[in-house]
Amino acid sequence: DTGVSQNPRxxxxxxGQNVTFRCDPISEHNRLxxxxxxxxQGPEFLxxxxxxxxxxxxxxxxxxxxxxxxxxxxxxxxxxRTEQGDSAxxxxxxxxxxxxRGDEQFFGPGTRLTVL
Amino acid sequence: xxxxxxxxxxxxxSEAASLELGCNYSYGGTVNxxxxxxxxxxxxxxxxxxxxxxxxxxxIKGFEAEFIKSKFSFNLRKPSVQWSDTxxxxxxxxxxxxxxxxxxxxFGQGTILTVHP
Numbered sequence: 001d002t003g004v005s006q007n008p009r010x011x012x013x014x015x016g017q018n019v020t021f022r023c024d025p026i027s028e029h030n031r032l033x034x035x036x037x038x039x040x041q042g043p044e045f046l047x048x049x050x051x052x053x054x055x056x057x058x059x060x061x062x063x064x065x066x067x068x069x070x071x072x073x074x075x076x077x078x079x080x081r082t083e084q085g086d087s088a089x090x091x092x093x094x095x096x097x098x099x100x101r102g103d104e105q106f107f108g109p110g111t112r113l114t115v116l
Numbered sequence: 117x118x119x120x121x122x123x124x125x126x127x128x129x130s131e132a133a134s135l136e137l138g139c140n141y142s143y144g145g146t147v148n149x150x151x152x153x154x155x156x157x158x159x160x161x162x163x164x165x166x167x168x169x170x171x172x173x174x175x176i177k178g179f180e181a182e183f184i185k186s187k188f189s190f191n192l193r194k195p196s197v198q199w200s201d202t203x204x205x206x207x208x209x210x211x212x213x214x215x216x217x218x219x220x221x222x223f224g225q226g227t228i229l230t231v232h233p
Contacts, residue, residue: 031219042120042206042223043160056219091160105221107152107160 002026004108006092012114013082020078021111025094032075033105034067035091036060043091049075082115089113118143118211122224129197130232137192137227139207146212149190150221151181155203163205166190177201199233 005024013019025032030051035043046065048056051072061067064082069075079086089110097103123138141147151163164175171183181192190207205228208221 033219033221035221040225042208042226043221045220045222048219050219058220093160104150104162104165106162109159 004092004094004106006108006111008111009109010112012116014116015082015084017082018078018080019082019113020076021090023075023077023092023108025074025092026106029094029096029106030072031095031097031103032069033093034075034077035093037089037091037110046077084115087113087115118209118222120207120209120222120224122207122227124227125225126228126230128230128232131199132196135192135194135197135201135229137205137229139190139192139224141188141190141207141209143209143211148210148212149181149183150208150210151175151179151190151192152206152208153203154206160206163192197229197231199231202229202231204228
């Protein structure tokens with residue numbers, strides 16, 4: 001399978017614990033995105049990497065959230081001191097932009113986080 | 117800032133009925149526009165996209181969308197729906213500035229389509 005993969009698919013944690021999610025993009029894709037989706041809403045942008053550089057972060061990404069893409073391949077999203085409001089589906093997407101305008105993002109299956 | 121509004125939260129149709137899902141966006145410059153679909157239990161998949169050129173774009177499974185710049189709209193259409201089109205549909209916009217893509221997609225809240233056989 002050459003699509004975007006995410007692990008774990010489900011995570012249940014207690015409030016205050018730290019969690020880390022992993023995203024493996026499509027192999028030749030240099031761009032990687034994280035989104036968060038809550039029930040009844042569309043995905044909301046969190047952050048974006050081009051290769052290993054984090055180029056944009058949403059105001060939604062509080063100090064408790066950190067994302068890395070150390071070698072320009074896979075990425076991790078860590079949430080520290082989780083809160084119940086962090087419960088959501090965390091989506092990863094990747095794309096390759098061979099032209100200055102426009103690219104198509106391919107989404108992974110997501111990691112569903114439940115904070116008790 | 118970009119924003120997207122989808123007019124209907126839930127649409128219920130019978131098979132063979134025609135479909136139109138509304139999408140309006142807010143952005144002061146050039147945009148790329150997308151419709152994504154999420155079938156039950158599956159992840160988001162691209163249905164169709166508009167980058168430039170012909171404002172009428174055709175996607176997979178008989179779907180099409182028309183970009184009307186003056187109305188800031190990108191409505192999704194299908195002449196005859198099937199039961200297998202039951203899914204959630206998301207409109208998304210990406211703002212373009214200075215000839216480069218800014219990366220992030222801004223999604224609407226989604227429209228759930230239920231098609232009865």
